[in-house]
Amino acid sequence: MNVRLLAAPRASLGVRAGYQQILRLRPPAALLSLALPVLVLAVWQVVASRALLPVQILPPPALVLNTLVELTTSGEIFTNLQISLWRIALGIAIGCSLGLGLGTIMGLSRTADDYVSPLFRALAQVPSLGWVPILILIFGLDETVKYLIIAKACFVPTTITMAEGIRNIPRSYKEVAVVLGLSRRAAIRKLIVPAALPTIFGGLRLAFSHAWIALIVVEMLAAQEGVGYMMVWGRTLFQTDIVIAGMIVIGVIGLAMDAGLRRLERRLRRWAVPS
């Protein structure tokens, strides 16, 4: 008898099917989705080429593209990205591992949860944005500030979902493990981990997106390099083309990160709860 078959049915099946239907764009839909960007670009081009607005406010699309290419070929974007990605990687590593640890403790032990959870919730109320000035006063514009802010941004969602993922495992699973006489290791590997995994992974995806946002914020407020700083720098030079190029880079990376994690999540889900 396959133990995994006992897993809870997916309640959201109908919604997901509908979602996938929408995602599978048919040709006319794909064309329709391009209509708006094309229209915006056209208006932008007309306004810019007739010089209706100064370049500092609306640089022509060609200039933005040019800047984007220039920043890419000169390697400026990559040096900044490298710095940004190192910051986010270290911050996520610190924040997520601490969060998974604390979340496991809070999920397994009611007593620990009773003691820690109110303080945790109160501190979680303080947004990353609030920690920035406090940490700047303590550490200056040091790299530590960036790691800590990013770590805090992923620590909170990871802890909450980890604790919930463990706590919400149906009691029947544990009973099944007992009835089937599974060893502790087998029970954890075949039941507990697959059952908690979708929740935990959802939390990690949230943590990554929080980390990305925190990175941009902290680089705009307290950095002298990185993608976020590049935009602020462009703004102080009144080079709106750099600002828009930065927004495009940030949007594309955010999209790629989210899409990659979504795909990974879907694959993991299939492994966790095979239908």
Next chain:
Amino acid sequence: MTDLTIEVAERAPRRATARIWRGAVLPVVLLAAWAIVPHLLSVRHPLIVPLDEVLASPFIDESGREIWASLAQTLLRFFGGFALGAVAGLALGVLVGASGLADRLVSPSFNAVRQIALFAWIPLLTAWFGNGEGSKLAFIALSAFFPVALNTHDGLRTIGRGYVEVAAVLKLPLRRRILKLLLPGALPSIFIGLQIGLITAWLGTVGGEYMIGVGRGLGIFIAEARGQFRMDLVLLGVILLALIGFVVNAGFRRLFEPLLRWQGVKP
């Protein structure tokens, strides 16, 4: 009734009080340490300010008193910006939720633009609207706009297909279809969108003020305190930032949860 049920019934409240006591331990210890330890240090460090001085600063300190006017300005800005963004978000959400054509036309672009981290908008907005009220309001509105539009759309999309078909069979006119089917069905999701929108708009308010500067506001108060190395005022501002965020969220829930209960849906 057996002894067992009585015992369980008695144990439940005891467990609840135990939870409260246990939960209070860490915060009380930390707050007490914060209030006492700095006074025991022989040398005052500018970054280590005792709790009582932080709490007294808005009443005694000259720069601390500024917080009241800043707070009033911030709240005004917050509600104004949120109203703008929420109305725009509701409008777009209803449009793309009710019309398949609008959905296919707008949603891909909307989702692409949504990927840009919110704060990355600030340099562009200040280039467009200057450093004054305009770019702050635009930024607050933008931060409320995305979650409201997204959840409104989601709420409308996930209404049961059966209901939609019934409405089509009955040939309900558009106005009644919106009032009787789409809005009630989507209400829980719309409320979630408004709730998220309130939180992000609050962060957007203080973050925008902090980043843009110029004028009065809680974010500007914190930024100035940081510039003057006044840890007490920074902490005061940040505590208020967190506290108001909490109150706004809890207040919204208290106001609107009864509405959802009438709907028979739990948010």
